[in-house]
Amino acid sequence: MAQVTCVVCEGQVTLPEGAMEGEILLCADCGTELELVSLDPLTVEEAPQVQEDWGE
Amino acid sequence: MAQVTCVVCEGQVTLPEGAMEGEILLCADCGTELELVSLDPLTVEEAPQVQEDWGE
Amino acid sequence: MIGVVKIGGASGNDTRFLLEDLARRVRSGERWVLVHGASGVTDVLCEAAGVACRYVTSPSGYRSRYVGPAERALFEAAALSFSCRLSSELAACGVAAAVLRPDAARTARAERKAVLRAVEGSRRFILRDNYSGTVSAIDRLPLESAWKAGALPLLPPLAFDDESGLNLNVDGDRLAAAVAASIGADVMVILSNVPGLMEDLSRPDSLVRRGSLDGWERLERMAEGNMKRKLLACREALEGGLERVVLSDSRCERPLTHAVEGGGSQLWNSLSALRSSMAVAG
């Protein structure tokens, strides 16, 4: 299983099966939400906090 | 090369390479224009005469 | 009388009754704005063009259409085609409707929800190329110049996003509320294929006849699915200064007159306004 480095704590985060671009991953070490911005090359960033719930 | 029977003179008409549905075939024996209405099953009918040229 | 009326966008909708009723009131000198939805006609165009409709669910459970670049273009085109259908039917009733397309008329502006979060089963996603928006501003000038030209302003559920330079699809009910507040309307009427806010959808006799901002939580608890958004739009109109909004049925003979004269669910901006309406109704 592919792994990627957490941008906050540099812990190793395992990608779920069939992970897709835009998916949100949770860093088990520090709890940061990471956005899988690209699969090739494998890149993550901190996932943005979305202000309002778009149902509103 | 696939062949189909002419609906007018029952002569054998050879299909061109990569023949497509809707293609017009010419019966070499009687000169009738045939429309390839279906590839499966292989079926032809007399091609309709179109009144005006659709550029008009 | 200045009013705003919102109708749905399903292609099969029979709009004749509503448009005849609206035309009669416009010809009698009342000033109206007609806002319409477009979800029904968009599905038809997406299917014809072979573009699958994708739906996404927000973290708090709201299910909405996913609007990527292709869906946006199709939604805009479908919405504007429906505007043309309504304008043609109004012309046949002797009323000139001025279809106001936001990128040309700058009637409504939107803020794009550029980053969304969506959930799919246990998995969560960031959506980045979403092209739906929230209404951020209304310009009443194009509406007034349409009235001055003797026309009925007719608005599709679209608003212009300066940043992308595109029309974004917006919620038609909330667009109607924003327009009603901006022109200081006397009433906003939202017509759909239900009698109004129902206490219990399975009981046809459970229509809520009256309500007001003062008891709004009670109303919200009853609302399900789409009605939640309609109620949100009603609250925005009332908080935007309207005295009264009505949720009513589009399927009766004079649906607009029925609503204006007390039919459906009458929602007031305060309990006192509600009480005085009952006194008047006698």
Add this chain to the structure above:
Amino acid sequence: MIGVVKIGGASGNDTRFLLEDLARRVRSGERWVLVHGASGVTDVLCEAAGVACRYVTSPSGYRSRYVGPAERALFEAAALSFSCRLSSELAACGVAAAVLRPDAARTARAERKAVLRAVEGSRRFILRDNYSGTVSAIDRLPLESAWKAGALPLLPPLAFDDESGLNLNVDGDRLAAAVAASIGADVMVILSNVPGLMEDLSRPDSLVRRGSLDGWERLERMAEGNMKRKLLACREALEGGLERVVLSDSRCERPLTHAVEGGGSQLWNSLSALRSSMAVAG
């Protein structure tokens, strides 16, 4: 004065000059019908929706867009969206435009060219699910009720096919000609991005200023590509009873007034009518 003006449908077209000029003439009491094309905006929508534009060539060499079911739906939606853009810009000029969608207003009927022959290199085909059509009938009533409501009738390049129950795309120039003949217009003006009929496209000073039905073959020999169809539409309008049609440039300041007052190519229904126009022009 009763007139019909036809403009192109490219999304980039700057229609401001034309619409301001048209609005001025409408406000002064002249009766006009505005017809527009849609090929440009259709390409944009097809691309956004990921539907490839296919072109086919007729046995005699005419190249046209292939209009299958998906293309038809996209063409219709793109055409009607462009109608909404024009109606919004006209509203800003103080004129209410009534967009008349043929399936709702029954303004124009079409006969579907259900069976077409096409050539591709040396191979020949029968096309069966084609959804473009030829205008077969015009109903002037919806146009007159729009005028009565103080509105400018605005027609997309569509006509209704009773058999399929669908709007088919038709040639905008020929639709304008059919409308002009049916309402007995004084003039039809076709505006495009060329000065008029040019004897030689590479020589800007080779504008043909005048012509008439009596010398039509000479005009036809000069026409290339799209201009062939525009000339066909002009002949249909003149044979339909019009005294004069004008092919002129949409890119000048008052393009409609320029054309009505003698600019571009003035085409008359007879040599005598042409001569008397020159005597008047002095």
